[in-house]
Amino acid sequence: xxxxxxxxxxxxxxxxxxxxxxxxxxxxxxxxxxxxxxxxxxxxxxxxxxxxxxxxxxxxxxxxxxxxxxxxxxxxxxxxxxxxxxxxxxxxxxxxxxxxxxxxxxxxxxxxxxxxxxxxxxxxxxxxxxxxxxxxxxxxxxxxxxxxxxxxxxxxxxxxxxxxxxxxxxxxxxxxxxxxxxxxxxxxxxxxxxxxxxxxxxxxxxxxxxxxxxxxxxxxxxxxxxxxxxxxxxxxxxxxxxxxxxxxxxxxxxxxxxxxxxxxxxxxxxxxxxxxxxxxxxxxxxxxxxxxxxxxxxxxxxxxxxxxxxxxxxxxxxxx
Numbered sequence: 001x002x003x004x005x006x007x008x009x010x011x012x013x014x015x016x017x018x019x020x021x022x023x024x025x026x027x028x029x030x031x032x033x034x035x036x037x038x039x040x041x042x043x044x045x046x047x048x049x050x051x052x053x054x055x056x057x058x059x060x061x062x063x064x065x066x067x068x069x070x071x072x073x074x075x076x077x078x079x080x081x082x083x084x085x086x087x088x089x090x091x092x093x094x095x096x097x098x099x100x101x102x103x104x105x106x107x108x109x110x111x112x113x114x115x116x117x118x119x120x121x122x123x124x125x126x127x128x129x130x131x132x133x134x135x136x137x138x139x140x141x142x143x144x145x146x147x148x149x150x151x152x153x154x155x156x157x158x159x160x161x162x163x164x165x166x167x168x169x170x171x172x173x174x175x176x177x178x179x180x181x182x183x184x185x186x187x188x189x190x191x192x193x194x195x196x197x198x199x200x201x202x203x204x205x206x207x208x209x210x211x212x213x214x215x216x217x218x219x220x221x222x223x224x225x226x227x228x229x230x231x232x233x234x235x236x237x238x239x240x241x242x243x244x245x246x247x248x249x250x251x252x253x254x255x256x257x258x259x260x261x262x263x264x265x266x267x268x269x270x271x272x273x274x275x276x277x278x279x280x281x282x283x284x285x286x287x288x289x290x291x292x293x294x295x296x297x298x299x300x301x302x303x304x305x306x307x308x309x310x311x312x313x314x315x316x317x318x319x320x
Contacts, residue, residue, distance in 0.1 A: 005308055008032070008065045008106070010056055010073030010099055014041045014280060014290035016272070017074055017114060018049075020300020024308050029068045032056055038290050040281035056095055062102050069311060071103050072112040072304075074295050100134055103165070107138070109311050111165035112303060114295045117146060119161050131163075140165040145176050147299055153182030154273040154296045155190045156214040162303050166310060174310035177302035186211045187241050191267050200253040206261065209242040214271045219292020229263070248284055265291060273298045 005026045012018055012031035015038075021028070030050045033039050039053040075095040096113075103111055119128070132142040142165045149158035166174055188210035196203035215237040218230035229238050229245035238245035242260055249262035263271075265280060265287045273296035280287035 005069040005311060006067075007070040007072045007112075008062070008068045008102075008108075010071065010102065011075055011095065012038070012042065012051075013074055014038045014294055015045065015278070016274070016294030016297050017072060017112075017300040018042070018046075019274070019278070019297040020295070020302075021070075021072060021304045023297065023301040024304035026070065026304055026308060029065050032059065035290075037280075037282035037286045041279070041290060044281060045278055056098055059098075059102075062105050065106055068106060068108050070110045070112060070307070071099065071106060071108045073099065074114040074293075075099060096131055100131070103135065103140075104138055107167075109167050109170050110307055111135070111140065111163070112307055113163040114300070115161050115163065117159045117161055120144060120146060135165045139167055139169075141168050141171040142166075143174075143176075147176075147303070148179065149273065149296045149299050150184045150213050151179030152177070152296070152298045152302050153184050154271075154298055155184045155187060156217060156271050156273075156296070158216050158272075158296060160295060160299065162299075164303070164307065166307075170311055173313040175306055177306050182298075184213050187214050187243070187271065190270055191263075194264070194267050194270070195252055195261060197252045199255040200257050200261070201255055202253070202257065206242050212241060214238075214241070217268055217272060217292045219289045219294075248288055250284065268292070272296055 006029045007021055007026050008029050009018055009021070009031045012033040018028060018031055028049050030052055031042060032052045032054055033042065034053070034055045036053060039051050042049055042051045099113065128144065135142055142163065144161060144163050146159055146161050149156050149160065164174065188207035191210070192203060192207045195206060215234050218234060228247060229235060235245035239260065244260040244262045247262045249264050252264060253261045265284060266276070268288060269278060269280065269291045270276065272291050272294055274291070274294070280290050
């Protein structure tokens with residue numbers, strides 16, 4: 001007899017949302033991801049997970065996952081981001097129709113989808129209504145919410161939108177997680193031990209300078225973005241924290257290093273909320289892209305805990 005909630009995760013990436021769901025006590029029936037390096041990351045860190053390396057657009061039969069409680073995922077962001085020209089439903093990378101079809105086939109008790117802030121822009125109001133209306137016809141109550149990662153202890157300015165749909169019979173006690181329960185550390189506080197790992201004598205002075213949370217980490221796409229910390233404005237924000245955002249480093253600064261240090265992939269992963277033991281596959285650019293595109297695990301965990309309670313409490317209260 002099944003005693004724990006289960007999820008099928010779409011576009012799982014390197015495991016940010018999956019870790020959050022796991023922390024909330026939810027088991028993974030399957031994780032679908034197209035990127036080889038991300039799949040390698042998932043398999044290395046969680047050998048028991050059922051990782052399916054496949055293009056979501058070619059997945060026509062999901063009957064093997066009948067009975068999962070949740071369909072979750074981080075659908076591609078470019079269709080709704082300004083960097084991606086906000087083509088929305090006309091963007092071939094838009095996976096909402098596929099996700100809705102999978103929900104229709106499986107009829108899970110709940111849906112949890114993460115995306116960029118841009119999806120809440122006025123230009124997508126009609127499309128959001130379409131998504132909500134389509135799921136309402138399938139028996140779901142829906143809600144959108146903008147959440148800031150720093151409100152959940154992540155040392156980074158990272159706004160993300162979470163879409164929740166709950167079967168009306170189970171929409172009994174869902175509340176969005178309360179922000180501000182865990183104060184984020186500064187970049188200096190978060191990364192001091194990593195910066196000092198090779199005995200850099202300037203680490204303490206750097207820690208004092210890096211006295212704010214990080215700007216948003218940008219992972220980029222396969223076509224755009226490399227081993228740096230984003231566009232010019234982002235690099236200026238990093239420079240104010242004493243970080244050279246033009247490059248990524250392979251190792252922390254050595255003892256007699258002089259100047260602004262670059263971040264390593266493990267440092268960026270920590271700023272994204274990943275646990276220190278989580279290892280990313282691939283060379284520097286591929287690993288950084290996985291980290292930068294991830295949903296911070298602490299935010300995913302906070303939402304997933306509320307969703308898990310909603311699905312087990314069974315009080316008939318309408319989702320707000």
